[in-house]
Amino acid sequence: MKHYSKQREAILDVLRSTDTHPTANWIYEKVREKLPNISLGTVYRNLSTLTADGAILKIEVGDGFEHFDGDISPHLHLYCRECGKIHDQTLKSDYITRVAKESGFKTDTTIYVAYGICTNCNKTIN
Amino acid sequence: MKHYSKQREAILDVLRSTDTHPTANWIYEKVREKLPNISLGTVYRNLSTLTADGAILKIEVGDGFEHFDGDISPHLHLYCRECGKIHDQTLKSDYITRVAKESGFKTDTTIYVAYGICTNCNKTIN
DNA sequence: AATAAAATCAGTAATCATTACTGATTTGTG
């Protein structure tokens, strides 16, 4: 079993204790509350390692930032063009992996993104 | 009906005449064969406009580049970690839009990405 | 416990894909 550094543990803790999809900088600010001397480079490096290990997900929605997700279960990311938030929706089955398998592709990670308007913003527009 | 500039038309032509998922720079080089004086900024600006209009798709797989797709039908993008190519797979139904609708989200665009190893690379490894 | 090798770190500098800017050119409208 792999033993993580305290910096990597702290980053994972932050990611797993939020239901948002924070950027590297947001995570950096949050981790600094516990480890004031951690550097932004360390956050980036560990996020990269964790993503490569499959311990977290990297989500890109085209807003110029990388977003990270501590929930690695296959789920739907609803990106609202109005409020800019990424909402989660659980999935009953991993549709992508199942369909990809039909063509012989060996999937290890899946990303589902929907662009549009969320329920809350849909109410308040007009 | 909207009338596109010749630059925008040329960019769309290039995107629709390839089954790859090129970067802005690749498109720039390709369009230059027909419009030698076009600038990279023009390519970026039009790709941005076309994406906002829903005429093309922007796909991000985490390799540091934005990729563009002239095929806007909902389909699966298989990103092979070995060869770095994005393979397409057609979908019978737009699963994301259907599921997102259940929670009241109004979807206009969907992106499906699978990370893993493609059939061809799976053969040649080892 | 001591030592060496390997991994990770903080801090900072560099990168480079993308965006913003500017003055010129083209297009649309009457």
Next chain:
DNA sequence: CACAAATCAGTAATGATTACTGATTTTATT
């Protein structure tokens, strides 16, 4: 033909992310 609006080519600026460096911490071995 004006006139305004849109788009352009060319270039400069941006800033999120990555790379680098020497110090510190962890792991492995004896």
